[in-house]
Amino acid sequence: MFTIKHNADGSIERYKARLVAKGYTQTYGIDYEETFAPVAKLNTVRVLLSLAANLDWPLHQFDVKNAFLHGELTEEVYMDIPPSYNTTQTGTVCRLRKALYGLKQSPRAWFGRFTMAMKNNGFKQCNSDHTMFLKHRKGKEISQLQDYLATEFEMKDLGGLKYFLGIEVARSQQGIFLSQRKYVLDLLTDTGMLDCKPADTPIVQNHHLGEYPDQVPTNKERYQRLVGRLIYLSHTRPDIAYAVSVVSQFMHSPSEDHMNAVLRILRYLKSAPGKGLMFSKHGHLNIDGYSDADWAGNVTDRKSTSGYFTFVGGNLVTWRSKKQNVVALSSAEAEFRGMTKGICELLWLRKLLTELGYKPTSTMNLFCDNKAAIAIAQNPVQHDRTKHVEVDRHFIKQKLEAKVFQFPFVKSEDQLTDILTKAISSKAFHNSLD
Template sequence: MVYVDDIIVTGNDNVLLSLMLESLATRFSVKDHEPLSYFLGIEATRTAAGLHLNQRKYTLDLLARTNILNAKPVQTPMATSPKLTLLSGSKLSDPKEYRSVVGSLQYLGFTRPDISYAVNRLSQYMHAPTTAHWQAVKRLLRYLCGTFTHGIFLRRHNSLSLHAYSDADWAGDSDDYVSTNAYVVYLGHNPISWSSKKQRGVARSSTEAEYRSVANTTSELIWVCSLLQELGIRLPQAPTVYCDNMGATYLCANPVFHSRMKHIALDYHFIRDQVQSGVVRVVHVNTKDQLADALTKPLSRPTFTLLTNKIGVTPSPSILRGCIKHQSRINHHQ
């Protein structure tokens, strides 16, 4: 027995779609079908070019609840310095609000890969948040003040090439020196999956940290391939993982197992088998073109803005149209 209170039914055949909804309506209480516009806090704006997904209302409700709605916006979700640590600031007397807000921010990550690192970082202090951690939360909320219409745009005409950017910030945590790995998976031009998480153990070198990140990314790609196969979608070529570490890239392609890498034998053999069987390719990419870098560490404003645009985080098309009309009226008046 399955209970579902919210579900999306979609397809390319309108006749078959109508028949399915009519069949469901004979046994269950089903609302009249209509074009997708709002689902579980996610707003869908359809244009001729594609579909834009954002959580504008959810974000505004969160900002209003925290009294940050009218605060001055900032350009990045997290400051590059000073680095947050477990001992930064003084312990909060009541951590309830901190935990509530950070929990809400985690749900916002469904359409906002640009805040993935900041939310991941702030979630690590849930057990003992301090005043410094709370100030970092407020900064993230101020960033959302200026970007509450931002989300992911899924282009209508898109290729079926599957690729991912994999990156790691070696020993980036000042408390335990555990690295943060991240990936962004694309189907053509559209970002469909992303993650920013701490690794399970301390990496002894940047190559090891990057290699572990590639293993994590490869696992996600295999899952996406399995999902696409179930949907009857065939990929024209094997997925590609882009890594900006030469050592990790070489290790993926080199069949020789180095004694210095025995402690990561599981990851090594997992990736080697996938590469040799043609399931996935690992390719080196310049650090400047590493899109996952925005999900591993705080960045300066120019770098963060550039990578966010490349990742595919954009304002709602309706907002853009309004800005264009407003600007054209100003130009006409001048």
């Protein structure tokens, strides 16, 4: 396989050629067993960046050359002789002792090898995110780690963090800025929309997108490919999270209306391709969240959409826009279920910071704009109104009594999470972003 690797500015970094195994011919139970490998959470990366901005941490990046080739195989795997490799014997095959790119078990084999190396060097695997390894120690640990890894793998020192996984990182005295500008411009170029007319918001108000009997189908493969690329872009663009969540619901049977909604997102991206996330120094590491829900907003099944934003050290680190699994009988119930999701995220952040050595000392705030939902959370007497959300109610009440959370009321016009639950006006949309 031949590929070209680019830098953040679009220039060519290097040409890459690899021998890739035909993993699609592998049979489960014969050629491979377990293939799952943990993948780094971008949520965790954003939390670390917020800590780095608030605590003035250095950020250093290494690259393992041909990482997957270091994984050791436990299964007995054979492959055909590679092209241009001459042998006089007929019917000869190669037995693989180590992993190759293309094999289904390669990611898992590499992660196992890397985990073993990190643990041997005194690092502890984090329980909140298994792809993060910690070592609490003063001194020149970065250079020591670099020297150790160089004995285990072929390493490349990339210096200060500037560009990873298509995400650009810019650091200044003001803080750390993340964006995917090059990714956006490449996406617009590939779709022929670099010169399109920009849109002010990623989705129109009162869009009524759904599945209808008379809908005109569109190219399914193109639709899925575009939405997939937009999902990855959402890692630094919470402003498109709701719109992407909506169009993702029609991957199985997209229509022309759905495709037009995707193109609308692209037109919005054209208006500001360099937008991203700013991590500034705020002098604290408090955890706060905003939770909201749009009751019965889905025109097809009348399910509600939940959304939350969470902040660590004053910086936005995680967010989610998701249709609820069941139909809510009231707006309070929809908000209540949304609060539960927000609480779970805040609890995870609390656990992560505790493992990092920065256990939160103050009660976490989850801002909500529904007084009925707050009242139900705080008052167990309202039992008849909450039988259908009994598990959520007890979960929330327990955390309230332990003073882990409190639920301050926030006015609807100050509810940041509106942009994650519904299509709102241009003015309200940009006010939330600011």
